[in-house]
Amino acid sequence: NAGVTQTPKFQVLKTGQSMTLQCAQDMNHNSMYWYRQDPGMGLRLIYYSASEGTTDKGEVPNGYNVSRLNKREFSLRLESAAPSQTSVYFCASSQNPTGPQPQHFGDGTRLSIL
Amino acid sequence: AQSVTQPDIHITVSEGASLELRCNYSYGATPYLFWYVQSPGQGLQLLLKYFSGDTLVQGIKGFEAEFKRSQSSFNLRKPSVHWSDAAEYFCAVGASGYSTLTFGKGTMLLVSP
Numbered sequence: 001n002a003g004v005t006q007t008p009k010f011q012v013l014k015t016g017q018s019m020t021l022q023c024a025q026d027m028n029h030n031s032m033y034w035y036r037q038d039p040g041m042g043l044r045l046i047y048y049s050a051s052e053g054t055t056d057k058g059e060v061p062n063g064y065n066v067s068r069l070n071k072r073e074f075s076l077r078l079e080s081a082a083p084s085q086t087s088v089y090f091c092a093s094s095q096n097p098t099g100p101q102p103q104h105f106g107d108g109t110r111l112s113i114l
Numbered sequence: 115a116q117s118v119t120q121p122d123i124h125i126t127v128s129e130g131a132s133l134e135l136r137c138n139y140s141y142g143a144t145p146y147l148f149w150y151v152q153s154p155g156q157g158l159q160l161l162l163k164y165f166s167g168d169t170l171v172q173g174i175k176g177f178e179a180e181f182k183r184s185q186s187s188f189n190l191r192k193p194s195v196h197w198s199d200a201a202e203y204f205c206a207v208g209a210s211g212y213s214t215l216t217f218g219k220g221t222m223l224l225v226s227p
Contacts, residue, residue, distance in 0.1 A: 004157070031213040040123070042204065042219035043158075050213050058214070090157055100146040100208025100215060105157035 002026050006091050006106035013081045013113045021076040021109050023091030029104070030097045032074035033058075034066060036087040037108075043090065049074055050097040081113045116141040116207045120218035127195050128226050135190040135221050137205030146208035147188040148215065149179055153201045161203075164188060175199070200225040 007022045025032065030051045035043040045058030049068040063085060065077045074093075078085055088110050092103040117140045127133050139145055146165055150158040162173025169181040179190045188205060202222050206215040 033214070040219060043217040045214060048214055092158075094213055097213050099210055100148075100213060102148060102160045102163055103158075103215060105150075105159070107155075107157045 004091055004093055004104055004106035006109050008109060009107065010110045011112070013111065015082060015113060017081050019078045019081060019111070021089055021111075022073070023075065023106060024073045025093040025104070026072065027093060027104065028071070029093035029095050030071070031094045032068065033092040033103065034064075034074070034076045035090045035092065036060065037090060038087050046076065083113050085111065086113045087111060116145065116209055116216050118205050118207050118216055118218035120205055120221050122221045124222045124224065126224040126226055129197055130194050133192045133195045133199070133223070135203050135223070137188045137190065137218060138186050139188065139205075139207045140186065141207055141209060143210065146210070147179075147181060148206040148208070149173065149177070149188070149190050150204045150206065151201050152204065158204060161190070195225055197225045197227070199223060
């Protein structure tokens with residue numbers, strides 16, 4: 001039972017490079033989320049997809065794009081990476097697109113931008 | 115919009131002692147409340163949730179939380195802390211009609227021998 005799988009687990013980029021973070025869930029959940037976690041800041045929502053075919057901005061969307069490829073997969077793209085995007089990125093999923101349900105998290109991608 | 119405050123950034127508790135982590139929320143209607151735990155290098159794991167009904171909620175690993183509407187609080191408790199409970203704890207709030215959650219900034223729990 002994999003749950004939410006994120007790849008890669010670690011990545012180092014140079015400023016200006018592009019990168020796509022991958023996320024897949026096998027729980028048949030409708031909603032998927034991307035967060036970033038920075039020291040002392042908790043988790044901040046970047047983008048989410050309440051259901052297949054929809055995406056919406058969260059609290060900190062600037063510099064990111066997302067694609068809900070199908071019900072299982074939700075990717076996060078950095079088109080031109082900046083040092084301020086050094087962070088730990090978490091993908092999560094939940095069942096109900098119309099109400100708050102427990103979110104299930106992946107183990108994160110640790111991204112450093114030099 | 116809803117918000118969550120976890121007043122304590124760090125808490126140190128002796129092994130075997132009781133624990134209470136504070137969480138205050140701001141939301142006009144009945145909130146949906148969650149506590150998560152994060153061990154180093156891991157993702158977040160759900161400890162417990164409150165949607166409605168009994169205001170004292172039991173979770174995994176011996177944790178419980180009490181919803182107090184009058185105080186806008188949802189504090190997490192454990193009667194006897196184990197060294198393996200050392201981790202970061204996050205409180206989160208959700209609103210009816212929306213799938214998103216708002217997380218607090220977390221409380222780091224240190225357990226001393």
